[in-house]
Amino acid sequence: MRTRYAPSPSGTLHIGGARTALFSYLFAKHHEGQFVLRVEDTDRARLVEGSESALMRSLRLLGIHWDEGPDLEGPLGPYRQSERLALHQQYAEQLLKGGQAYRCYCTPEELKQAREARMAQKLPPRYMGTCRNRLAEDPIHTSGQPYVIRLKVPLDGVTVVDDLIRGHVTFENSLLDDFVIMKADHTPTYNFAAVIDDWGMQISHVTRAEEHLSNTPKQILVYQALGFDLPQFAHIPMVLAPDRSKLSKRHGATAVEEYLDQGILPQALVNYLLLLGWSAPDGREFMTVADAVPLFTLERVQHTAAVYDQKKLEWMNAQYLKALPVTEIVAAVTPFVEKLGISWGQGPTLDAGVALARERAHTLVDLAQAMKFLWERPQAFDPKGVQKHFTPLEVPIRLEALAEALERSDTAAWTHDGIMEVFDAVAKNLDIKRAELIHPCRLALTGVTVGPGLFELVQVLGPQETVARLRQVATNLREGALKGSQS
Secondary structure, three states: OEEEEOOOOOOOOEHHHHHHHHHHHHHHHHOOOEEEEOEOOOOHHHOOOOHHHHHHHHHHHOOOOOOEEOOEOOOOOOOEHHHHHHHHHHHHHHHHHHOOEEEEOOOHHHHHHHHHHHHHOOOOOOOOOOOOOOOOOOHHHHOOOOOEEEEOOOOOOEEEEEEOOOEEEEEEHHHOOOOEEEOOOOOEOHHHHHHHHHHHOOOOEEEEEHHHHHHHHHHHHHHHHHOOOOOEEEEEOOEEOOOOOEOOHHHOOOEHHHHHHOOOOHHHHHHHHHOOOEOOOOOOOOOOHHHHOOOOOHHHEOOOOEEOOHHHHHHHHHHHHHHOOHHHHHHHHHHHHHHOOOOOOOOOOHHHHHHHHHHHOOOHHHHHHHHHHHOOOOOOOOHHHHHHHOOOOOHHHHHHHHHHHHHHOOHHHOOHHHHHHHHHHHHHHHOOOOHHHHHHHHHHHHOOOOOOOHHHHHHHHOHHHHHHHHHHHHHHHHOOOOOOOOO
16 A cells, blocks of 8 residues: 655645645555655745745654655655656657647637636536647647647546545536646646656555545546556545634634644644544544554544634643653743743753643643743732732731741741641631632732642742742732732
């Protein structure tokens, strides 16, 4: 078995393409086959500089690795379509000589007029075969006039696509016009080049997005005209937006690297993509690409479009943030911490910060922001928290009493339980509930009213910094700098 993923280097890798590549890769590896990466770059007008390397980088980040491709030696290359033009032109000449294709000299203006005339008659726009039956001795062939090459499509009958996901799909040949296989600049069209390259690379199974299903009857006709054996086709249903429209930028990020820049882990993203339209036979939700290889079959790919759910993706990412080793999360979150301009050379380690804050984070952006207070004293305080927890006149006295008790406590007892005992002792001495200490203390230390467990937080922040922050806030409250305000 040999499958392929064949992107055009005209932009970034979007999640629909990433899922198609993933399914194609898993299908090949499940059957101990080969997965090929081919870059379809013949449409020079659409090429974006750096796109090819960006596509490959995104695939690798997701754990999708090819056996043959533009950057790897392989027996059936080259793997850039632009480097195979001589082969495309050779097969086009073969079809011309065999009478299965012909040169078309119709100008764009003539084609436009014919199309408009058919539309005026409420007929589907199609090429009417003006050049189909030109004789070999027609002087136009030696006139030097530009031409394209069209395939002669049967005028009647049907072309059937036997699809591994969608079953039998029938297309009336009468609705397919004589489509162009070579453009006037002597470069191939997609439907011609894809056939030549899939055949030349011995692709046994063409697994691709559902949007290509309408191209498949044309490609089958090319296969038949050239006398090539057909591969098996599998068209994977689309990924739709929550409103069941086509997924686009207005629904948020669509490219793999955009998701990674927003703090989604590659492991979580590929796991989520795997479950968009496929389910494991044992019902499991969490798995790596390697875990999925022995489980993946096309029979379990759903026949209808999958619906993208940002909240489900973030939920899955949160589970990975909780489950992965701290060292992996530290490596992943470091660029996001640096982006906030945080210097963590002094104070708690990043390892300690991750272990403390990751339980409540959904993305690496959340995590970096949630750890910021560990190295930077809050400059602003949640206004609702200020109103609720800093308003009582006794708060400065309580914070100072807590600071003194923590300062006097044995450093060896700076544990979760030891810190809790200090809070309980101060609350008892002041004849208040523990919560009346906890809430203003959290706000004083972090600037917000929610976050990790307070005793764990204090433990990581350390005695010296905890005491200093409590006293600073107590002083500011006495001077009226914080009461009822945000700063």
